[in-house]
Each structure stands twice: as structure tokens, then as C-alpha cells.
Amino acid sequence: VMTQTPASLSVSPGESATLSCRASEAVSSNLAWYQQKPGQSPRLLIYGASSRATGIPDRFRGSGSGTEFTLTITSLQSEDFAVYFCQQYINWPYTFGQGTKLEIK
């Protein structure tokens, strides 16, 4: 089971946001983060817990291993306000967290 906290977060543009994801069992570094906007497919941000996907700006940073993971977004831009999901891909079923909604304050 993947548990994301908080469920929602209100942050002002230009500030930073820290999103957490906890796994009920160790998943090594097989952890991805996705961003999803309304009506769109999810977009890969981070894989291997800390590697940025192609084209993802360096204000997105992933960290952690084992059971505790963090996605930090610095200097929030208007386009960053969305829902974020973590996913473990070490064992089937490849479960997702329930998501964190990042809202404009």
C-alpha cells in the first residue's frame, strides 16, 4: 500500500511544496512520481525515486528509498498546480498512492 500525504496542499506561486509517499513494504528505488491535470493522462516526472524524466525542469526533485519518499517542487509555477501520484513498481500489483492535490493559495 502506498500512502501519500497530505491529501491536499495550498501553496503560493514562487514558494516550495513537499509531497510525501510512504510504502507499506520496502520498494528499493522503484518509485515513480506522476503529475496529472484535469482531463489529461498522467505525466511522468520522476523515476527511480530521484531521476527526472525527459523534459522535466530541475525544480522537481525526488528523494528517498525503501519506504519513505519525497517530491519537492521549488519555485512553484502556475502550471505546477495539479494532482501528484506516486507509484511503486517493484512488485505486482504496481500500486499508486491516492494522490496529493496541489492548489494555489
Added chain:
Amino acid sequence: VQLVQSGAEVKRPGASVKVSCKASGYDFISLYMHWVRQAPGRGLEWMGLINPNGGMTTYARKFQGRVTLTRDTSTSTVYMEVRSLRSEDTATYFCARGGSIYGDNSDEYYQFWGQGTLLTVSS
């Protein structure tokens, strides 16, 4: 790389639906294809995967016996069939390209997704 899914569907409870995902721009048989669904306003739910090279499948326990994944290598298309539909199956269904069938699971994240297929189950 492109994953193009079939269009929206409306079905009655008890019916079946088959959704397609046509892949292009890469070696179709060398990478797993996964399916993920999302109920309205809800999170992402992993359903299962297929190995296009041979057709081996793995399903989440919740979907075993009611969902079948198949593939057509001649058209680079994966199909997902759901039987005995109920209202709780109303969701957007996504295909997503996984990792190499020859490697470990370290690359089983989803760089590429289909555009989603909305399935509505209603009487």
C-alpha cells in the same frame, strides 16, 4: 512513440467492452504494456499487464477472471476486455508503456500513456 486508444463507450450493466491501444514508434514486442484505470474524481488503479512477445499476462487480483488482455502483433495493438460490467467500472481506462521484457523491473515506469478511454456503465 504514440499510444492511441479507441473511443468512448457506453455500456449496460452485465455487458462486455473491448478497448484497444495501438502502439507506434517503438519495438512493440520488446516492452510490456500496462493498463490503469481512474474512476471519476478518484486515483489511479493498476489493472494488469501483457508481454506482447508471447502474450503472457498478469492481473491485479481484483480483476482476475473478469478482465482479459490480448495483443495483435501484426498491428501493434493491445486489447483490454472487461466482462460483466457494473456501474463501478465507470472510469477512464489508460494503456501505458512499461519496461523491457528482457530486463528486471527497474524500468517499469510509464513514460508514455494513451489518451484514455472513458467507459460509462449505466442502465
